[in-house]
Amino acid sequence: MKLIIAEKPALAEAIKEAIGTDFQKKDSYYENKEYYISWCIGHLLEVMLPDENSKWSFDNLPLKHKGWNFQIKENTKKQYNIVKTLIDMSDTIIHAGDPDEEGQLIVDSILYKENIIDLKGNSKKTIKRLLVNDFNTKSIKKELSNLKDNNEYLNLSYMALARTLADKTFGYNLTRGYTLKNQEAGNNNVISIGRVQTPMLALIVRREQEIKNHVKSYYYTIKGSTAIAGSSLDFIYQTKAEEIDETKKITSEETANTIINRLNDNKSKAVVFKYETKEEIDTVPLPYNLLDLQVDCSKLYNMKADKVMSVTQDLREKHKAITYNRSDCNYLLDETYEQSPAIIACLQDINDEKLQNIVNNANIDIKSKAFNSSKTTAHTAIIPTETKLDFSAFSDDEKKVFLLIANRFVMQFLPPAKYLKHTITIKINDDYLINNHRQLLDAGWKGILSEKEEDETVSGNFDYSKIYEEKPVEKIDFISLKEETKPKKLYTTDSFLNDLKRVAVYCKNEKTKQFLKEKDKDKAGESGGIGTPATRSAIIKTLYDRGYIKDDKKNIVSTDLGKELISLLSDEITYPDMTALWHEDIKEINTNMSKLDDFINSITEFSSKEIDKITSSEAVFKSNAQKCPNCDTGYLVKRKGKDKSSYFWGCSTYPECKVSYQDNNGEPDVYLSVSCPVCEKGELLKFRGKYGAYWKCKNPECSKTFNDDKGKPDLTIREKAVPSEQYRCLECNSKLVRRNGKNGWFWGCSAYPKCKTIYQDNNGEPIYNKELAKKD
Template sequence: MRLYLCEKPSQGKDIARVLGANQRGTGCYNGAGVTVTWCIGHLVEAASPEAYGEHLKRWSLNQLPIIPDTWRIVVKANTALQYKVVKQLLAQATELVIATDADREGEMIARELLELCRYKGAIQRLWLSALNDASIRKALATLRPANETVLLYHSALARSRADWLIGMNLSRLFTLLGRQAGHDGVLSVGRVQTPTLRLVVDRDRDIAQFISVPYWVIDVELSLQGQPFRAQWTPPTEATDEAGHCTQQVVAQSALHRIQTTQEAKVICVDTETFREAPPLPFDLSTLQVVCSRRFGLDVQDTLDIAQSLYETHKATTYPRSDSEYLPESMFAEVSMVMNSLLATDPSLQPLISAADWTQRSRAWNDSKVSAHHGIIPTLEPFRLEALSENERAVYELIRGHYLAQFFPHHEFDRTNALLACGHESLRATGKQIIVSGWHRVLGNAPDVSDEESGKRSHVLPAVVPDTCCSVQQAEMTALKTLPPKSFTQGELIKAMKGVAKLVIDPRLKQKLKDTTGIGTEATRANIINSLLKRGYQVKKGRSVRASETAFTLIDAVPAAIADPGTTAIWEQALDMIETGEMTLDEFITKQAHWITQLVEHYRTSTLPIRIPDGPTCPLCGATMRQRSGKNGLFWSCSRYPECKGTLPVEAKTRSSSSSRKPRRSNPRGTER
């Protein structure tokens, strides 16, 4: 009997339908010589420390570090029934097809089960990028040998064990040290979550310490042969800050007076440059989450859930947890099928699809840029568009738009810069004239689909040439202030996690990180942010996420290397090396265990520099309250507990006192009118 092992029941149902396995059994579908079963995510998990000894139930510094000699996995209690089903079917199978998600985690979900159940039969791998019938049939016809993907399992296992070593040892270590310093809650430390939290803490401190600086701008309305246009005053360098802002009011006022009294500006030079913008690439998951956060205000988990629904439930788009924006060159042969599917799904696309050049091969088709997955695009088969919710449709149309954009010309425009002299003052006027709308016909002028020019309206200058004189119609001075950096939204935090190289100072490390995935992976980043929210380390403030008081305490307490975004990015690089065979699982875990042992020994006798938050007054008895950690995160609990059971929710506080950084006086990127 050939057994197909899927990751989720919905996948099992889709694959069973194509295989003709239509007889429903307990936790499976049966057909002629074929059975399809499934996991429910992970059916097994890494054993907790107490599984290695009853004495480890009690947290103690003397027991650390905990380094298993032989790693154990146990069956998850809430999915034990399905585990029994899979185990029985594996015992009956003569050959197995792994049909879990085509990624590192999917490989681990299947292979851990096979090891625990001691399956020794033949194994093949089904590699699916979409769950529509055509894609399933194509994948079934091209099953891969199991040895082609086994290193994915080793990489996932390395990630899991490294997370266990860091989480179990360092969470216990710093929680116990925290208790010695008077902190009652758990200080949870994670390989990915702690550096992610560091990003938010640093941003919040930058905001708290920012000192706003006033500056002045002058806008000038000019006219040439009756055609109005606008120019901006260019202040002298001796009166500007590093961002080019005029910080001396008296200089600006003098310039305004001279411009108003001169009443004429002469064109000194004109420079026009033509730009061609290629269509934006199809989405990877992170980019999709960033855009949906910015445009629709969706949480990153909401975007992932919607993308998963478009993939699994509606069969509308391909595999969502992709880390690539590119497409295999072989998929260019499927363009006509995708286009016809789009038209059958939504006939209103007829004008766009008719205008598209189906033979145009954009930069998106590039085998060298495709990893295990390709960009997220529409599937080969129509579906019921009306079945989508409002948010599902919005996300689907973004994905569809980025695919359609590949078949439209480049967006072309001229940018003109004119330098003018008004008395002794310099003015600059900028114009933009669109030559070819190109792919903007599909995606419009939304700022998130192109560079900074995309969101700007076309502003055409008159026919200015050197030595032309323009009349000054009006000049106005405006007082502005530099603004602090903005708090992270979830989408911007995802972007920062992915682009962590930009935040690393060491030039050698920065270069090494430029082509890596950053903090976490496409499949885990949303979960990391959710975990920080649930544990009370982050709180939502509108669309933003802010660090809680305990977050500052934690980041100040843990070793710099643990909280350094560059460190976890290097770990991700090591996991990629395991995946490609450049490093073994055992080598990686041995290095991790040695490093954990060194950290424990170094900090075992340390005193943490913890500032205990000032608690509110208990509403029941008036005693001081303390922060505690519960199943739903942090909360205030009466210090007289259990005699008094008063509680209050934790409100986020931004601390600046625990940072040793000097105040920032301005922020060139954070300046707005």
């Protein structure tokens, strides 16, 4: 028997349909005379580090990767055991994970754990590879007849495994280290740190810093207004290298005036240097990938990225309405073009005016550039399925998202907008000015959708036939426009998602910037991105959940905790360069698995140094630490007592401030907001004295002290103890003083601490032989 292990149930269903012979449905698999078909539910196994489940303690850090293993996930144990049983019953196994690194590892990890393969390519059974990136029946049949040897793709597992181990080694160690340090400051929240998560947070923090530190400056644009062939045209002066700064703008008013004067002095020599025309088209936007869909949902509906992920998951799994929703690709297989009429037919009954307008104008003979198998990745663009839908059963959010997807797909069969681009160049000695104008010839899809055209740049009906080279310019006037530089804007969800596609521009090092861009060279729409469309939304949600970022109207801003975290971490952690460097290291592992240990060991070493830095630092995360009630300068820090087994809380400015508090279940036992009952102005604070804890009024004019009563001040106001005129100490003959202690009243010697004799109290009198007491 042959066992096909698909990455997900929907793919298993599609493979079953493509094979076509009768299958029986079993418990989480299909069976016929030749095949078993079962599936994973994402990762059935997870990579585990040694001591990963150990107590969070500095003593257990850093966690190391030596001895890692694949462990069955509790929530997928049943499915794993079904797949394991089918493996035992099969001679040939067909790996049908997604054709990318993670998809390769999802199935390979099962075969590895069951000792069917090792990571060197040795196998105990025949292992084939089925490469499917579209659920199109025709495509799957084609690939089933063209199975590959799984060993050809085993290197993809190496890369996925290396990345997983690296992320765990880095993220687990630093998250635990900073969380433990945070707990020392009295905070129980987790301080999560990750290779992708932390640079994403840093983008938001640094954007706010840039805006705050923005210094207003000015630049100058030189324009020429002319009369050619009886009509007015505006031209832009083409700057020279020596006239601009690193921003490629004219920032010197003197330079701008020099240019204006030079142009005015020679404007009589102005001629048409060059006139060119070129036909251009604007094609329809490509179908959606997940990121583009999230951006548009944010712009149009203020829908967060994780919400879009959730909605598309329901559209795919509950309604069977769309293809794979986590796709990073905007392109479709050529075979999908042949399936398109059937898909469009399924959309004709959906009650939506805009969609039906597009459907009615669609021309199936048009094949947009989206249909290009060579540009698909492990997945294809998100499009509707060939399924009749009950649109009335969709929620409002599901309708909004589905209509975006459906509209964008059917638009692939609309004609392009056509233009004639006119470029006129004026020359004045060695100076050049240019006018560009696009003349609309056919509105195409823009006209069908009633999309607004760009503003015309030509006044009136301009006759281009009267333009020819070397024609003198009848009249030209020049103006210098002084414009103010504007600070960048705060991130919104859509602008942040767009920036994550091109995060390479924020690398500190030019070489690592190129590494990141190289990573995305075959990905349309990505240019040095960080994370994936499927993971970014989850990471952004984590940043919200951890309290690192928050919404400010429609903007995303960082919290005090988020800002402080970025300020505490080294640049290696907060810039995207690390992802670029890891990418290069993992590329080497792609061809040489033996380099995995060296790669992970370097990350362990880096993590260890960061943990050493954490443990040697004082009260971190002041943004959510408790201010010292005594000095209002320091923060309360958890410290070990003299016995090394108990804890207490002291001020971070010690020894300047010596206030201390007992530890109460991981928090300082601060009895706050208790006014002094004597002066009624000061606040009582707890101090640790030579003879135990006591409370003292913060008001320096009062400084009244009180005994400690189980962590709270004993607010009983007592009269000052007065030495007795009647009773004397039998040891030194000093007067006795009646006092109230922890165990009640007693009599002590007024010569204390020289004489420490005490007597029990009996109804206001010391217990001893009165006749022996010496009296005045």
